[in-house]
Amino acid sequence: MYKTLKSPLNIQVEITEECNNICRHCYNFFRHKTELGNRSIKIEEIEYLVAEFKKLQVVRLTITGGEPLSTPEKTIYLAKKSKEIGMSVTLNSNLTIFDKKLGEKLKNSGISVIMTSLLSHNPNTHDYITQSCGSWGKTTENIKLATDMGFRVLVNMVLTKWNILDLKDTGNFVGYLGVAKFGATRACAPIPIAKEFTNQMISLDELRGSLKILYELKEKWGYDVDVFEHYPWCALQDVEKYSYLARRKCTAGITSASVGYDGELRPCGHSNMRYGNVFKEGLQRPWLRMDDWRETKYSNTRCNSCPLIKMCTGGCPTENINSEKGIDHHCTTYKDITTLPKKKILCDINPNEEFIFYPNTVLRTEEFGGILIIASGGQILLDKEAFDIVSFLFNNREGISVNKLVGSFKATQNESNFLINRLINEGLIKTNKGGGKT
Numbered sequence: 490m491y492k493t494l495k496s497p498l499n500i501q502v503e504i505t506e507e508c509n510n511i512c513r514h515c516y517n518f519f520r521h522k523t524e525l526g527n528r529s530i531k532i533e534e535i536e537y538l539v540a541e542f543k544k545l546q547v548v549r550l551t552i553t554g555g556e557p558l559s560t561p562e563k564t565i566y567l568a569k570k571s572k573e574i575g576m577s578v579t580l581n582s583n584l585t586i587f588d589k590k591l592g593e594k595l596k597n598s599g600i601s602v603i604m605t606s607l608l609s610h611n612p613n614t615h616d617y618i619t620q621s622c623g624s625w626g627k628t629t630e631n632i633k634l635a636t637d638m639g640f641r642v643l644v645n646m647v648l649t650k651w652n653i654l655d656l657k658d659t660g661n662f663v664g665y666l667g668v669a670k671f672g673a674t675r676a677c678a679p680i681p682i683a684k685e686f687t688n689q690m691i692s693l694d695e696l697r698g699s700l701k702i703l704y705e706l707k708e709k710w711g712y713d714v715d716v717f718e719h720y721p722w723c724a725l726q727d728v729e730k731y732s733y734l735a736r737r738k739c740t741a742g743i744t745s746a747s748v749g750y751d752g753e754l755r756p757c758g759h760s761n762m763r764y765g766n767v768f769k770e771g772l773q774r775p776w777l778r779m780d781d782w783r784e785t786k787y788s789n790t791r792c793n794s795c796p797l798i799k800m801c802t803g804g805c806p807t808e809n810i811n812s813e814k815g816i817d818h819h820c821t822t823y824k825d826i827t828t829l830p831k832k833k834i835l836c837d838i839n840p841n842e843e844f845i846f847y848p849n850t851v852l853r854t855e856e857f858g859g860i861l862i863i864a865s866g867g868q869i870l871l872d873k874e875a876f877d878i879v880s881f882l883f884n885n886r887e888g889i890s891v892n893k894l895v896g897s898f899k900a901t902q903n904e905s906n907f908l909i910n911r912l913i914n915e916g917l918i919k920t921n922k923g924g925g926k927t
Contacts, residue, residue, distance in 0.1 A: 491743045491783040492857055496545035496776055498868065499745040501553055501758055502538065504563055505529035506750050508556040510583055510619040512606075514647050514676040514689070517555070518761040519749075529560045530567075530750050534768055538748065539570040541772040546853045548864040551604075553581035553758065555750070561591055565598045572599030575849065577864035579604060583619075584635065585627040592638045603635055604643040604717075609655040610662035618651055629666065636667045645672040645717050648699060650689045656702050664710035671706060672715040673699050675819065680761050683811040693819050696724055700731055721792070722801040722826055724819040729828035738802040742782025748772075756782050759807040782806070789816040795823045800830075835910045840895075840902075843888035844909065844918040852880055867915030875908060888921045 506519050507527035530538075542550070550571045557564040557580060568578045579602045580595065595603075605628065608615045612625035619625075636642050644663050646656065656673055663671050675696055678686045691699070703714040719737045722728050728735050741756035748754055752768035754775040755761065765775030781787070785803070787810055792803030804817025812818060853860040859876035862868035871879060878898050882889050889912070894905035912918040 491785075492855070492870065493777065493780065493783055494744065494860070495853070495855055496547055496773055497744060497746045498547065498860070498862060499549040499551070499740070500542065500547050501551045501745070501747040502530070502567065503553055503555060503747060503749050503758070504557050504567060505555040505560045507559045508554055508583070509559065509585060510556070510621045510624055512608075512619050512647075513651070514618065514649055514679065514686070516677060516679050516759045518680045527559075528750055529555075529563060530752075532563065532566060534752065535563060535567045535570065537768060538772075539567070539574060541767065542571065542576060543574045545772055546851055547772075548576055548851055548862055549579075550576050551579045551581055556583055556586070558582050558584075558586040558591065561586075561594070565594055568595070568598040568600050575851070575864060578602075581605075583624070583628060584631040585621075585624055587631040587635060589634065589638070592635060592640070596638070596640070600640075602641045602643065604645060605632060607632065607644050607646055607659060607663060609646075609652045610659040611655060614652055614655060618649070629662075632663070632666050632668065636669075641669045643670040643672065643715075644668045645674055647676045648673055648691050648695070649676045650691065653691050653695050653699070656699055657706070660702065660706035660710070664706070664712065668712060670713040670715055671703075671710075672717045673703055674717045675699075675720070677718070677759055677805060677808050678811045678818075680759075680807070680811060684813070687813075687818070690818055693724060693821065696720075696819055697726065700725065700734070704730075719802065719805060721804045721817060721820045722797060723821045723823055726825055727828050728826055728830055732830045735801075735830060739806060741806065742779035746776060746779070757807070759805075789820065791816060791822070792820065797823050797826070797829075833910075833914065835906060836913075838891050838906050838909050840891040843890045843893075843921040844912070845888050845921040846883050846918050847916070850883065850917055852876075852883060861912070861915075861917050863915075863917060867917065869911050869915050869917065879908075889918065 552564055552567055571578050578600050580600050581604045584605045608618045615625035616622055632642055646659055660671055675691055707714040716734050719739045722735060725731045725735055746754055746756055747758045748767055752766040753763045754765055754767050755763055756779055764778040787806035788803045789809045792798055804820035808817040809815055849863055851862050858871045858873040860868055860870050891905040894900040895902060
């Protein structure tokens, strides 16, 4: 169903299994062992990973764990080396260990975005879920500190039966902290305890109610709101209203993957399915073994027969695997969808207007053609003919216009207008106000 890329575009690195919280909902399967470990990636393994990222043009990195700040030197080293090869780097941390001195080191390594979890405005509820006394105080204090230091802080509230009633108050609380984005994301059942955890998952009505509250909070505070996992469209219902949330698709094994602290490559952090060890055989070989994810083998039968499956991508594959019924708990039927996203209207581009590529655009050759991608922005897949044209213009530092595509490359007016619209919408080109070569 999906094209096979030569490597993931986005990679998560679980730099350590160690964490000072023991969250009841944690999706890391290795966090639900009887004896929790503290193994971490070695420095030489970080150097090997970064070399693989550079060779295969992986452009986006999320450093996670465990708790990555429990091994700050390695986290900073991985961030620094990854930024040096042009990758965007996001840190996923509970922030309990964060302080000003460490924050300065993180900024110097190139990290500007931090994602963290706040499970309630109520300290008792938060600490109950993390099973770590005092964690609420440390996290909230350091959310404010990181924000004041200039980090873009994204706060996620993982929704369960334990905290669903706290959503509005928690959203108001983070508004006072000055965060850039607040997300409220359903918990999925952790694999080792999936059956026992099912009773703590929010209901479909609670999920839909959380979306309404999120948008009310956005209107009140002006911060961005999000869900940080893919939701099936039938759960969203009003897909036009929630089109920003609906943009998220399951990309596991398609454009993204996770590297464990032990080097094992998995399709995502939620899955315990291993496809090979990156430290032993490189990144590409295990990645190419994930055809079962690209062929949607773990989709459920209800989604496979849905007429909107290509746009929605269906329920969470790991949820399908974990569920006793073999289907995402919040997946119903396409008949529940009341609206669809509005089709993007193509602008009529002035044929003479010239655009230039942003300098940090990456061109990746693929078997089907290639990809244009910006680490901090969007991406488009192109067939061989279109990719060759764009590559020629990019490599020769030439601008792109409708007239140039029509006159020099024999494209039609409609084809040229369509391509330039796509490049603009993905943030890959901008108007050449200065003229001439870039």
